[in-house]
Amino acid sequence: MRRFNARILEYSNAEKLKKELEKVKVDWEGLQVMLPKGFFRALKLEGVNYEAAHILKQEMLRLGGEGAISAAVYFGAASPTDVILIGTLAQLEALINSLRQFPDDTLKAVAQEVEEALKNYQRENLKPMQIGKKTFVWGERTYIMGIINVTPDSFSGDGLAGNVEEAVAQAIRFVEEGADILDIGGESTRPGSQPISEEEELSRVMPVLRRLVKEVDVPISIDTYKARVAREAIEAGASMVNDVWGLRMDPDMAKVVAEYNVPVVVMHNRSHPKNAVQEARLGGRYVGVEYQDLMADIVRELEYSIGLALDAGVDFEKIIVDPGIGFGKTVEQNLEILRRLGELKVLGRPILLGTSRKSVIGYVLNLPPNERVEGTAATVALGIAAGADIVRVHDVKAMARVAKMADAIVRGAFREG
Template sequence: MHNLVTMSRKGLLEEFNKIGTDPAGGAVMAPKALHRLVKIYDLTPRQANIIKQEMLGKGGDAAVARGVVDASVEKTDVLLMGTEKQYRALIKKLRMQPFKLADLAGELEELLKNLGRRPPRELDCRGKKLPLGERTLVMGILNVTPDSFSDGGRYNNVEAAVARAHRMVEEGADIIDLGGESTRPGHKPVSVEEELERVIPVLEILVREIDVPISIDTTKAPVAQRALEVGAHMINDQWSLRADPDMASVVARYRVPLVMMHNQHHTVYRDLIGDMVQFFRESIAMAEEAGIPRENIIIDPGIGLGKDFEQNLELMRRLRELGCLGLPVLLGTSRKSMIGKVLDLPADQRVEGTAATVALGIAHGADIVRVHDVKEMVRVARMTDAMVRR
C-alpha cells in the first residue's frame, strides 16, 4: 500500500479508472476525496457559529477564534475543512440562512468552480492566438531602459533591441514584453514622452518583423494607447489599473489581454495571500466594470514588488493558492534579488536560481513565465511541463 496524493478531480477519475470503477460511481465519489482548506475573513460570531455547526453536521469542521462561542470577540477569521461534497452541502444550507450568509454561499460556490480544472483555451492577442493550459508560455523580457536592474543599457538603442527580440523568438519566446521604464527598487520615474521615445521606435519595427505577440510593460494610459495604435497585442500593467485611471478604458477599447501585477508601496500584510487575493478581486472588478472581459485578464503575483525576502519565498511556496481566482498566472522571478540573496550572486549569474523558481512556479500553477534567459527557461518549462501537465 502507499499514500496516494492527488489534488485534482481528473487525477481521481484516472485512479478510479485504473481500479475499474464504474464511471457513474467515480463521478459520485470524486467530490468525497477532494479535500479543501478555505479561509474566510472577518465574520461575526453569529455567522461563524452557524458555519461551524453546519460543517460539523456534514462531517467537516471549521476553526474559529476562541471567543466565538460566547461572542466575546467582534470578528473572527474561519478556516473551513472539508471535502468538495461537504462544501456543496454547506452552500445549499447557507443559501437559506440570514446574516448575509447567502452571499457567502455564492462566493464559496465561485471559489469551488475556480479551483476546478480549467480546460485549455486560446488567448486572443488581436488575432495572434496563444494556447493557455496546454504548455507553459514563455515571455521574453526586452528592456529598452538605461537603468534596468539586470540588463540596463544593453538594449537601449533600436538596433540592439530589435536584434534581441529576434533572438528571443528564435530561442522559443511566445511573447515579447517591451518596457521603457525600470521598476527596480529606487528607480527614477520617466515622463510619458520619454517612455514613448524609448518604446515606440522599437515597437514599430517589431510589429512588422516579429510573429509573436508584443506586450507593452507600462502603467501609463497614454503609452498604452499609443502602443496599441502602433500594433501592440497586450498590456502588462504593474499597478493593476491603479496607477492611471484611464488605463482600464484604453485596454477595454482595444479588447487586448491585460496582465495585472500585485504591487504596493510597503511590505505590511495581515495575511499575504489573503491580502493579495483581495487586491486582485478589486482590480478585476475595476477591469470588468470598464468592459474588459474576464477571459482577457492574467494575474501576476509581483515577486519582489511590495514584498520582502521572506514574503517572496512564502509567496513561491503558496503560489497555488491564487488558483481560487480562476485566472491564468504569470510569474516573473527572473534574476530577481530573492535569488541573489539565497545564492549570493549578481544578477547576471542567477540563471540556475531562476530555473529553480520557474520549475516550482509551473508545478504550482503558473501559466506564463517572464524571463531574461529565454533559451534556458524554455528548456526548463518543457521539462517541467512533461512532468506536471500530463
C-alpha cells in the same frame, strides 16, 4: 516483504484520481460519488458575523468536516470572526447546497462565494484568450514571455536603451528560442529607480515596437503604467498591456485597455519610496513592508485591480494577474508567495509569474543578476507546479526548456521534438 504493497497516491487533479479509480475498475456511478471525496480543501472566509459563523461550524460538523472560528465567538462573543472551512470537496459542495436552504442572506452569499472559490481554484472557468493573432489555451502548457528592456538602468543589466538594432535582434532570437510573447518596457522598475516622462518612454519603446510588429509573428506586450504610452503602443501594433501598478497609477489606463479590447496584466505592487531600502550589491530588496496577512492582502488588492478593469469595461476574460515578486515585498515574503502561489487561482484568472534574475534569487544564492539562471529555473519550475500560466523571463532559451520539462511532469504535456 509487505503483503499488500500499501502506498500513498499522489494526484493533483480529478483526472489523475479518476485514472487510479478506473484501474480498480470502479463502476461509473460510484466514480462520480468518489471523486469529490478525494480532494481536501481548507477554505478561509473573513469577517463573518457570529450567527453565520456558528451555523457554518455546525453544518460542517454535521457533514463530517470542521469549521474553525475564533474562541471568543465560540464561547459567546457577538462579534465578527474569520472562518476556516475544512473538509473534502464533497463535504464543501454539500455545505453549499445546505446554506442555500437557509433564509439568511449572509449564508446564501457565503454559499455563492465558496462555490465560486472552489470552481476558480479547480480552474473550471478559465477560457482560452486571444492575444493578438495567437490563442492561449490555459492549462495545456506554460507560455513564455521574453523581456525586452529598452532602458539604460535595468536591474538585470540587460538594458538596451537607444540600440534599436540590438533590441530587435534580441527579440527575434527570443522568438526562435521559444518566446510566445515579447514584453517591451522603457522604464526601469528596479527599487529606487526614477520615473521618466511619457515622451522619454515613448522615444525608447516605439522605434523597437514599430520594427518588431513587422518582423515577428508573436504578440507584443507593452510594459507600462502610463495610459498614453499604452495607447500609442497599441495603435502601433502591441496586443497586450502589462501594468506593474495594476491600473492604480494612471486613472486612464483601464479606459484605454477597454477601448482597444486588449488583454491586460494587473500586477500586485506595494512599492513606495518610504518602504524601500537600497542594497546596491545585489540590486536592492524591500525591507519592513508590512502586511496584515500576506496572501490575503495580495488576493484582496488584485481583486481591487480587477474591479478597476471591470468598472472601465474591460472583459473579465481579458485579465491576467501577477503577484508582483519583488515589488514591495521582503525576501521572506517573496519566498512565501512562491510557496503559496496556487492560492491566486481563487481569482479565476491566468497567473503570470515574473521571478527572472530578481534579488530574491540573489539573496538566497548570494549571486549577482548575471549568475541567477539556475535560481530562476528553480522558481520557474516550482511556479509551474503551483499554477503559473505565463513565465516572464530574460533567459528565454533556458527557461523554455525548463517550462517544457516542468509541463511534461506537472501537466502531462509531453511533446516530442
